[in-house]
Amino acid sequence: xxxxxxxxxxxxxxxxxxxxxxxxxxxxxLVDPRDAFVNTAGSLRALTRPEWGGAMFFPYEQWxxxxxxxxxxxxxxxxxxxxxxxxxxxxxGYLVLATGSSYAYPAKPVSDxxxxxxxxxxxxxxxxxxxxxxxxxxxxxVGLELAGEIKEVWPHKQVTVVDPAERLxxxxxxxxxxxxxxxxxxxxxxxxxxxxxxxxPATEPGQVGTFTVTTxxxxxxxxxxxxxxxxxxxxxxxxxxxxxxxxxxxxxxPVTETLNVTGYDHVYAIGDITDVPxxxxxxxxxxHAEVVARNLLAQLNGERPTATYQPLPHPMILLPLGPRGGxxxxxxxxxxxxxxxxxxxxxxxxxxxxGRFTEQFGPx
Numbered sequence: 001x002x003x004x005x006x007x008x009x010x011x012x013x014x015x016x017x018x019x020x021x022x023x024x025x026x027x028x029x030l031v032d033p034r035d036a037f038v039n040t041a042g043s044l045r046a047l048t049r050p051e052w053g054g055a056m057f058f059p060y061e062q063w064x065x066x067x068x069x070x071x072x073x074x075x076x077x078x079x080x081x082x083x084x085x086x087x088x089x090x091x092x093g094y095l096v097l098a099t100g101s102s103y104a105y106p107a108k109p110v111s112d113x114x115x116x117x118x119x120x121x122x123x124x125x126x127x128x129x130x131x132x133x134x135x136x137x138x139x140x141x142v143g144l145e146l147a148g149e150i151k152e153v154w155p156h157k158q159v160t161v162v163d164p165a166e167r168l169x170x171x172x173x174x175x176x177x178x179x180x181x182x183x184x185x186x187x188x189x190x191x192x193x194x195x196x197x198x199x200x201p202a203t204e205p206g207q208v209g210t211f212t213v214t215t216x217x218x219x220x221x222x223x224x225x226x227x228x229x230x231x232x233x234x235x236x237x238x239x240x241x242x243x244x245x246x247x248x249x250x251x252x253x254p255v256t257e258t259l260n261v262t263g264y265d266h267v268y269a270i271g272d273i274t275d276v277p278x279x280x281x282x283x284x285x286x287x288h289a290e291v292v293a294r295n296l297l298a299q300l301n302g303e304r305p306t307a308t309y310q311p312l313p314h315p316m317i318l319l320p321l322g323p324r325g326g327x328x329x330x331x332x333x334x335x336x337x338x339x340x341x342x343x344x345x346x347x348x349x350x351x352x353x354x355g356r357f358t359e360q361f362g363p364x
Contacts, residue, residue: 004300007082007092009074011037014271014285015098019064021293026300028067029090031074033112037361040108042352044146047106048153050122055354057114058361078243094266094296099235101272104228107142124206131208131224132157138229139163141319146229148321151187159189160221164196171315172329176338180327201226236273248275257308259292268292278311320349
């Protein structure tokens with residue numbers, strides 16, 4: 001390996017964007033157990049419309065033309081490189097941690113194989129199709145988006161969303177919340193806030209089997225299938241040995257404003273694994289990738305890296321409720337602005353970024 005070797009650990013939104021940006025300029029090695037970049041924003045629609053699932057996948061070999069992909073998992077990282085589960089060691093001139101986070105299925109697939117992911121989604125679709133009453137545990141963006149996708153395909157199904165939080169999307173303005181409640185009411189999605197369940201359902205998530213649960217407020221809810229929509233977990237176990245850096249309580253690593261891992265000028269981190277104080281979203285990870293790409297290109301050319309990342313002062317969101325509905329907040333020169341369903345659909349809901357990623361990660 002030469003000093004121009006950039007090892008990117010993780011091929012999700014940020015890692016893939018960075019690998020693509022550097023492919024022509026560096027010796028890129030992308031480490032990921034999957035066979036493709038997966039636009040997981042499409043997972044929930046692929047659950048309700050399996051024919052749509054193939055649009056989520058962009059095989060690494062079709063867009064990483066000079067670099068190589070190593071289908072494996074990192075088990076340890078140090079300043080000099082990466083050790084993989086297979087025992088292989090990859091030396092790195094530059095190293096980027098981009099392993100993201102895990103989330104409950106179906107929002108994020110379980111398998112590393114495209115074919116197996118599609119099989120899982122088809123199997124769960126059949127279970128969901130046979131259920132009349134659906135319970136979703138978690139009223140964050142994922143849970144609400146799932147409710148919207150279900151109602152788009154099966155408007156007659158009874159969908160109930162339960163969350164112990166007192167308010168939907170508490171980081172956002174009341175105007176956005178009111179519009180969200182209005183659309184959920186219009187879809188006949190039943191939202192129960194302010195109390196979780198006394199005990200979890202007796203069935204496994206994603207499997208048909210009628211059950212009754214009781215909320216902390218004493219309400220009984222009977223449903224035929226349920227899904228978990230909470231529980232983000234940072235994918236950073238390979239840093240547990242402390243050979244490279246420490247982690248905070250959320251498993252995230254400390255980074256500087258240039259997105260260097262603190263203490264190193266040749267090691268970077270992007271996306272959910274960083275301790276940048278912002279929501280963990282794909283859009284932010286891709287912005288991180290742009291900053292790191294500029295800094296690495298400067299270093300590869302013998303220059304000092306100067307690009308910095310500054311989190312937005314206000315959170316942004318695009319939350320579709322099916323292809324046509326939803327709420328959002330976007331930055332403007334005058335500050336954050338709540339945007340209508342039409343804007344959410346145009347930017348995200350209609351195709352869940354498929355067009356954008358086809359342009360970026362389609363065949364070279």
